[in-house]
Amino acid sequence: MTGRAERIGLLALPGLSFLAVIYALPLFMLLLKSVQIDGQFSFAEYVAFFSDSYNLSVLWRTLRVALLTTGLALIIAYPTAIIMARAKGFWLSVFLVAMVLPMSVGVVVKAFAWTILFRTRGVLNDTLMSLGITDAPIRMLFTETALIIGAANVFLPFMVLPIYAVLRQMDSRLPEAAASLGATPVFRFMNVTFPLSLPGVVAGCAFTFSLAISMYVIPSLIVGERQQTLSMLTARSFLYLRNEALGATISSILLLIAISVVLTSSWAANRLGARQ
Amino acid sequence: MTGTDRLALALSWVVALGCVIFLMLPIVITLAASFTSSAVYTLPPPEWSLRWYQSLERRSGLWEAVTLSLNLAVVSTAISLILGTLAAIAVTRGSFRGREAIATFTVSPLMMPGLVVGVALLQFFREIGLRDAYVSLLLGHIVITLPFVMRTLLASMAAFDFSLVDAARTLGLSYPRAIFQVLVPNLAPAYLTGGLFAFLASMDNYPISIFLTDARNKTLPIKMLQYLEEQPDPSLAAISSGLILLACIVLVIGSRTVGLNRMIQG
Numbered sequence: 001m002t003g004r005a006e007r008i009g010l011l012a013l014p015g016l017s018f019l020a021v022i023y024a025l026p027l028f029m030l031l032l033k034s035v036q037i038d039g040q041f042s043f044a045e046y047v048a049f050f051s052d053s054y055n056l057s058v059l060w061r062t063l064r065v066a067l068l069t070t071g072l073a074l075i076i077a078y079p080t081a082i083i084m085a086r087a088k089g090f091w092l093s094v095f096l097v098a099m100v101l102p103m104s105v106g107v108v109v110k111a112f113a114w115t116i117l118f119r120t121r122g123v124l125n126d127t128l129m130s131l132g133i134t135d136a137p138i139r140m141l142f143t144e145t146a147l148i149i150g151a152a153n154v155f156l157p158f159m160v161l162p163i164y165a166v167l168r169q170m171d172s173r174l175p176e177a178a179a180s181l182g183a184t185p186v187f188r189f190m191n192v193t194f195p196l197s198l199p200g201v202v203a204g205c206a207f208t209f210s211l212a213i214s215m216y217v218i219p220s221l222i223v224g225e226r227q228q229t230l231s232m233l234t235a236r237s238f239l240y241l242r243n244e245a246l247g248a249t250i251s252s253i254l255l256l257i258a259i260s261v262v263l264t265s266s267w268a269a270n271r272l273g274a275r276q
Numbered sequence: 277m278t279g280t281d282r283l284a285l286a287l288s289w290v291v292a293l294g295c296v297i298f299l300m301l302p303i304v305i306t307l308a309a310s311f312t313s314s315a316v317y318t319l320p321p322p323e324w325s326l327r328w329y330q331s332l333e334r335r336s337g338l339w340e341a342v343t344l345s346l347n348l349a350v351v352s353t354a355i356s357l358i359l360g361t362l363a364a365i366a367v368t369r370g371s372f373r374g375r376e377a378i379a380t381f382t383v384s385p386l387m388m389p390g391l392v393v394g395v396a397l398l399q400f401f402r403e404i405g406l407r408d409a410y411v412s413l414l415l416g417h418i419v420i421t422l423p424f425v426m427r428t429l430l431a432s433m434a435a436f437d438f439s440l441v442d443a444a445r446t447l448g449l450s451y452p453r454a455i456f457q458v459l460v461p462n463l464a465p466a467y468l469t470g471g472l473f474a475f476l477a478s479m480d481n482y483p484i485s486i487f488l489t490d491a492r493n494k495t496l497p498i499k500m501l502q503y504l505e506e507q508p509d510p511s512l513a514a515i516s517s518g519l520i521l522l523a524c525i526v527l528v529i530g531s532r533t534v535g536l537n538r539m540i541q542g
Contacts, residue, residue, distance in 0.1 A: 012366030012378060015359035015422065023385060023393065023419050026400035030392070033399070079288035080295040096536040097527070098296040104473075104523035105303060106480030108497045109516040112504065113302030116309055116317045116513070123305065156299060161540050185280045207387070214389030216483045217497075221504070231391045231483070238395060238487065248399075251392040262387050266380075 027255065034252040037245075045249040055233075059253070062230040065147060065219075066212035070159075072152040073208050074201070077159035081200070082193075084160070085167035099157040107154055111221040114150040115141060118222065147222045154218060155211050159204040166200030167193075199272050206265030210258050230254050303520055310513035317510060328514040335511060341499035344410075348495065349478035352417035353425070353471055359418075360425035360470070365455070368433040382426040385419050390483035393419060398487040409493040416484045421474035428470035432463050465534040472526050472539075479522070 037044055049055050084095045102110065117123050118141040125137040140146045174196070178188045216231040228236070230250055237247035310328055312321030332338060363382055367375045385393065394416070401412050436459065444454040460467065482497040489498055496515075503512055530539045 006371060009366050009370035009372040011362040012370070015363035015382065015426075016378065018359060018418065019382060019385075019422065022397070022400075022415050024381075026396035027388070027393065029400060029403070030396040076291060076295050076298070079291035083288050083292035093536065094296060095292070096540065098299045100530075100536055100540060101523060101527055102299045102303065104476050104526055105520050106476070106497065106523075108480065108482060108500050109306060109519050110302045112500070112512060112516060113306045113309075116305055117301070119317065122317070153298060153302065156295065160295070165540075185278060185284065189284075210387050210389075214391060214483075216391050217501070220501075231389065234391055234395060235483075235486070238398070244399075247395060251389075251395045254389045255392045258387060258389050258392075262384070 030248055031252050031255065034245075034248045045245055046253075049246070049249050049253070055250075058228045058230060058233055061144075061227065062213060065144065065151070065229065066209050068148045069151040069155065069212040070205050070209045072148060073156050073159040074205060076152070077156060077163060077204065078197075078201070081160050081163035081167055081197075084164045085170075086172075099160060102154075103157045107215075107217050110154050111150060111218045114146070114153070114218075115221050118146045118150075142223050142226065144223065144227065147219055147227075150222045151212055151215060151218050154215075155208045158207045158211065162203040162207070163197055163200035166197050170196050199269055202265055202268045202272065206261055210261045213257055213261070214254055306513050306516045306520060309510055310517040312510050312513075315509060317513070328510045331509075331511045332514055335503070337494065337499060338515070341494050341496045344413075344493060345479055345496040348413055348417045349421075349475045352414055352421045352478050353474045355418050356421040356425045356474055357467065357471060360422060360429050361455070361460070364426060364429035364433050365459075367430060368436075369438060379426075379430055383423045383430070386423045386427070390420075390481065394484040394487035397484065401488070409488060409490040412488040413485060413493060413495070416488050417478045417481065420481050420484060421478050424474040424477055425470040428466045428473075429463070432466035436463060465538055468530065468534055469539050472530055476523065476526060479519070 034045055035041060035043060080095070084092070087095055119125075122140075124140060125134075128134045129137065170193070175188050175192050178192050179185075183191070214231050215229075216235060219227070219229050220232055225232070225236075231254065234247050234250045234254065237243040237250065308320060309317050311324045311326070313323040313325035313327060314321060360382075363378070367379050367382075397412070397416050397419075401407075401415075406412055438459075440458050440462065441451075441454045444458045445451060449457065480497060481495070482501065485495045485498055489495065494502070496519075500512060500515060503515075527536075530536070
């Protein structure tokens with residue numbers, strides 16, 4: 001049988017070689033290109049990138065927006081996942097539709113909808129003014145706050161679902177057992193529910209952060225060219241400026257951030273898994 | 277239940293219901309904006325009308341973009357289902373080293389910045405002299421769809437009883453026939469879920485496609501952003517509503533055949 005089990009491995013070849021040639025190799029060549037100038041090995045492009053204060057402000061803005069987006073999504077997602085994991089029947093269907101339908105509708109559609117909402121004479125300002133919260137319309141489109149709200153909206157299902165999946169699998173008798181032993185609600189949450197949900201939290205945060213760090217459509221529609229992010233700068237250097245060296249460097253930086261998020265989160269997930 | 281318990285639960289319900297409204301908001305807004313009679317986005321619309329749906333006929337290049345996007349989504353998903361089935365069988369049943377690494381690698385494009393993959397493909401295709409925009413787009417879209425298929429197939433094959441395939445083989449079926457007649461029907465929910473999400477991801481992709489298009493081959497998301505720059509009237513909301521309808525159809529198919537709960541866990 002060993003012979004056949006080994007031959008079965010060959011079935012992976014078409015898919016693997018496809019991804020090796022049309023995905024891994026191009027990414028590797030991109031990385032290589034960013035450390036080469038005229039065939040010579042050099043970090044000059046990176047030095048140039050990091051010594052430009054404009055680039056640093058873009059990098060900082062990208063990281064800040066991604067962190068705040070992840071944080072906002074987590075604050076909304078965690079209680080939602082707890083309620084979802086307890087829900088049955090009608091309410092469970094409501095929550096599932098609210099997760100899956102927005103996930104199935106494209107980013108372009110949702111980002112566009114937020115530009116309608118955030119318009120100075122848009123729905124949000126009209127509501128705020130009719131409620132008497134503000135007298136004059138507030139400028140919302142083209143602000144970082146609007147970007148974070150829009151991005152959190154788009155990525156929210158990717159935060160809720162991993163936490164929901166973990167909580168759903170959790171034995172609901174565990175907190176009850178803790179309660180019957182006299183544990184207070186706070187103690188129970190901190191020592192039973194929360195630690196058990198951590199793998200889901202890590203997975204959700206990693207996914208949301210890596211999506212937020214590289215989002216392109218959402219910031220180009222909501223904040224526009226004035227406040228660049230790393231991916232907008234990449235697109236601009238390739239599509240408009242024709243500065244491919246700069247583009248290759250920025251995309252390599254984005255790639256390295258993405259890879260380190262993946263490695264860190266899988267390391268954290270393994271640690272959490274080993275502890276339990 | 278103690279008072280603290282009840283308070284925490286009530287607060288969680290408030291957040292959860294707020295979350296549902298927040299998530300549905302963009303969809304409701306788009307639908308409402310598409311039925312306006314006015315030329316700007318005023319909500320609620322002063323009067324309801326279908327004029328922006330009728331105006332879609334006059335949008336140049338819209339139909340071509342829709343057919344190109346559908347074409348790419350269907351073809352790339354089909355290829356990914358084939359490649360994904362073979363690779364997932366190999367990872368689940370094979371006895372070679374590094375199967376875990378292969379599984380991670382095939383799912384990894386999900387976590388990579390799309391724009392970076394697009395840039396890398398642009399330079400790579402230029403390097404090897406591939407000039408055909410359709411072929412470039414198709415190859416790029418297989419990279420987009422394959423991880424969605426792999427993720428669901430790997431999860432479901434891990435739970436599949438492969439002795440069924442062996443039984444079919446002792447009954448005289450060849451290995452490929454046994455896979456096609458026993459494994460595939462048994463894993464139909466995974467195929468449907470993975471295929472549907474792959475299809476939608478391809479339909480929606482902007483960051484990879486933008487680097488691989490030419491003047492004649494523009495996918496729907498690219499065309500939509502172009503319209504948004506040139507002439508941002510409510511006909512865009514009408515196009516968006518069409519895409520929302522497509523997502524609803526996909527969702528109804530999925531929930532009728534697989535169930536929503538299985539769809540999200542696939």
